[in-house]
Amino acid sequence: MTIFNLFNLAGGLALFLYGMSIMGSGLEKLAGGKLESVLQRLTRSVPRAVLLGAVITALIQSSSGTTVICVGLVNSGILSLPQAIGVIMGANIGTTVTGQLIRLSDISGGGWLLTLLKPSTFSPLVAFVGAIFFVFLKSPKKRNIGQIMMGFGILFTGMFTMEEAVTPLRDSPLFLQLFSSLQNPILGVLAGALVTVAIQSSSASIGILQALSSTGAVTWGSAIPIILGQNIGTCSTPMIASIGASTGAKRSAIVHLYFNIIGTTVFLIAIYGLRAAGFLPFWDEAMTRGDIANFHTLFNVVVTLLFMPFTRALAWLAEKTIPEKAGDEQDLALPVLDERLLTSPAVALQQARAAVEKMASRAATNFTKSFGQLDHYNEETTLNINTREDLLDKMEVSITGYLIKIGDRELNENESRQVTELIKLISEYERIGDYAINVLQCAQRLREQELHFSAHAVQELGVLGSALQETLQLTNTAFFEGDLKKAAQVEALEETVDQLCASMRERHIQRLKEGLCELESGIVYLDILTNTERVSDHCSNVANRLLGSELDLDMHARKQDLQAGHSELYNQQLLAYQQKYLSVLTGPL
Numbered sequence: 001m002t003i004f005n006l007f008n009l010a011g012g013l014a015l016f017l018y019g020m021s022i023m024g025s026g027l028e029k030l031a032g033g034k035l036e037s038v039l040q041r042l043t044r045s046v047p048r049a050v051l052l053g054a055v056i057t058a059l060i061q062s063s064s065g066t067t068v069i070c071v072g073l074v075n076s077g078i079l080s081l082p083q084a085i086g087v088i089m090g091a092n093i094g095t096t097v098t099g100q101l102i103r104l105s106d107i108s109g110g111g112w113l114l115t116l117l118k119p120s121t122f123s124p125l126v127a128f129v130g131a132i133f134f135v136f137l138k139s140p141k142k143r144n145i146g147q148i149m150m151g152f153g154i155l156f157t158g159m160f161t162m163e164e165a166v167t168p169l170r171d172s173p174l175f176l177q178l179f180s181s182l183q184n185p186i187l188g189v190l191a192g193a194l195v196t197v198a199i200q201s202s203s204a205s206i207g208i209l210q211a212l213s214s215t216g217a218v219t220w221g222s223a224i225p226i227i228l229g230q231n232i233g234t235c236s237t238p239m240i241a242s243i244g245a246s247t248g249a250k251r252s253a254i255v256h257l258y259f260n261i262i263g264t265t266v267f268l269i270a271i272y273g274l275r276a277a278g279f280l281p282f283w284d285e286a287m288t289r290g291d292i293a294n295f296h297t298l299f300n301v302v303v304t305l306l307f308m309p310f311t312r313a314l315a316w317l318a319e320k321t322i323p324e325k326a327g328d329e330q331d332l333a334l335p336v337l338d339e340r341l342l343t344s345p346a347v348a349l350q351q352a353r354a355a356v357e358k359m360a361s362r363a364a365t366n367f368t369k370s371f372g373q374l375d376h377y378n379e380e381t382t383l384n385i386n387t388r389e390d391l392l393d394k395m396e397v398s399i400t401g402y403l404i405k406i407g408d409r410e411l412n413e414n415e416s417r418q419v420t421e422l423i424k425l426i427s428e429y430e431r432i433g434d435y436a437i438n439v440l441q442c443a444q445r446l447r448e449q450e451l452h453f454s455a456h457a458v459q460e461l462g463v464l465g466s467a468l469q470e471t472l473q474l475t476n477t478a479f480f481e482g483d484l485k486k487a488a489q490v491e492a493l494e495e496t497v498d499q500l501c502a503s504m505r506e507r508h509i510q511r512l513k514e515g516l517c518e519l520e521s522g523i524v525y526l527d528i529l530t531n532t533e534r535v536s537d538h539c540s541n542v543a544n545r546l547l548g549s550e551l552d553l554d555m556h557a558r559k560q561d562l563q564a565g566h567s568e569l570y571n572q573q574l575l576a577y578q579q580k581y582l583s584v585l586t587g588p589l
Contacts, residue, residue: 008165012211015158017204023151026144046086046308053090063095063202067238067256068340069347074248081318084252085311089259092231092300098203099293102156102210127153140412162211185268188225189232196233205230206296210289220291221283224271227296228264235260249338251318258317263303335359335395337402345409349418352403356422356429357480359395360542362388363429364472366436367535371465373443374528375458385440392433396426424545425479428538432472435531435538442524442531451521454511460504460585461528467497467581468532475539478546490543491562492573496581497536501529503585 057066070087073079079087130149133142196205209226212218235257242253274280287295307314335355341348366388369381400423407419445451453461471493478487508525511517517525544559562570 005165012158012161015154016207019151019155023148026147046311049086050090053087054094057091057094058097063091066091071238071242071249071252074252081248081251081315085255088256089304095203096297099206099296103290103293123153123156183221185225189229192226192229193233196230197236202230202234210292213287216286218287219284220287223287231260250322255314255318345406345411348406355399360429360476363432370436370440377447389433389437396430428542432535432538435535438531442528445524454517463584471539475542487543487546492570493577494536494540496577500581501533
């Protein structure tokens with residue numbers, strides 16, 4: 001084997017890796033991120049999580065990629081550790097698809113149909129058609145299909161180049177001796193792991209082994225330990241990805257490592273036990289591409305089935321290995337926005353949305369607690385509110401910056417729209433947080449200046465607080481659940497809050513005229529009404545953005561139409577809220 005053969009081998013490997021990468025990227029774009037974005041929805045049972053992990057890995061052609069995604073989702077709190085374990089198990093099965101595709105090269109026969117089914121025949125044609133789709137067609141969907149087809153063709157071109165490069169090795173005594181030494185299980189496992197760590201892809205290392213099988217030197221005895229070692233080597237990428245991540249993310253990565261190490265150990269013991277008992281007569285026979293692909297699939301399927309009942313045990317082992325740090329999981333902490341997930345915009349968007357939901361929840365909590373300070377002031381609550389407000393300001397900057405980075409990626413139309421809408425929602429919730437601080441300052445003025453409201457004013461504020469709390473809850477539920485019916489209901493409640501504030505102002509002015517309340521406390525009272533009304537307006541903005549985004553409506557025209565009384569449903573909702581809140585204010589001043 002000459003230096004030029006090594007050059008060809010390196011070039012073939014480069015084409016193989018590039019083809020696998022662009023094929024996976026094209027499949028991901030074609031799916032519009034839907035397969036990955038449902039990870040956290042379809043992982044409630046282990047079998048479903050395993051199936052989902054296998055499907056996603058088969059599509060993106062990388063078990064490391066799927067596991068890194070899981071690490072990022074656990075890191076951001078979207079997935080729990082038990083949910084991630086099933087997906088990680090399934091990823092090991094999904095990664096065997098590449099080897100099964102490569103084995104098609106073993107098809108033999110002289111008929112035109114069999115010749116057509118050989119990758120050496122159809123892969124150049126697939127790549128050529130894909131190039132036409134990608135270069136000449138404007139439709140994003142068709143261009144993605146073209147990218148997938150090109151990736152498929154390039155992958156096999158790389159495979160054939162590697163095979164041609166290693167052909168001289170079939171007559172090399174040194175090479176034959178090397179593979180004979182790899183029948184030592186420790187050396188074989190180590191070799192497979194190191195090669196996979198070096199190229200960061202178990203699919204590619206299996207492809208190299210399948211290319212080497214054309215020399216006839218790859219026997220069952222030498223290949224089995226290498227294949228098992230390749231499964232351990234693929235754990236390096238998630239382990240690296242978990243550096244600096246949360247405790248849960250580190251546990252996800254270590255579970256992947258434990259799963260493959262324990263599975264490899266069990267399989268080695270079983271296989272060498274069977275060989276010692278004389279049940280493997282083919283041990284010294286050469287392995288074909290199909291044999292390698294089948295054993296790789298068999299190992300991962302069997303190990304997954306063995307470990308599926310023991311996911312809790314794996315989670316327990318990871319928790320013991322990486323114990324929880326004191327104060328790791330606090331409510332008052334910035335959400336994790338893992339930039340490693342930017343390579344998968346759909347998942348990164350899911351992470352950003354989860355962060356915006358946390359921002360929404362904190363803004364609502366702050367306003368509710370600030371309003372509660374008007375009646376029962378507590379210094380510790382004030383500190384918590386101020387801490388939460390600082391976090392809201394930091395979240396606005398960090399989440400917006402993260403969304404801008406997502407926007408710099410290649411997105412489809414729906415993903416671009418989501419980025420824009422989330423940035424707008426961040427602004428709305430940040431303003432709600434600001435008004436919460438304004439109400440808190442009103443509570444502090446009452447306490448510091450020893451001001452008091454009249455009994456009727458206190459009762460009215462209680463009604464207003466209840467109405468506003470319902471508005472916030474309804475708005476956030478509509479956002480979190482994507483419930484357009486609840487979003488459409490917010491406008492009637494917001495209008496009721498406006499009417500409530502207007503009525504309370506009139507009653508307050510009447511009390512001032514009759515000398516039933518102090519001027520200083522009256523000014524604070526009006527400030528509270530103003531800030532509450534502003535929060536209600538922002539809730540309306542959030543709901544209208546949700547409706548406008550999903551239904552493509554002109555929300556200004558919709559609002560005018562509702563206020564003109566043209567919607568019977570809106571009129572009924574408004575009447576119900578008026579009876580619930582405004583009717584309470586009909587009593588004496």
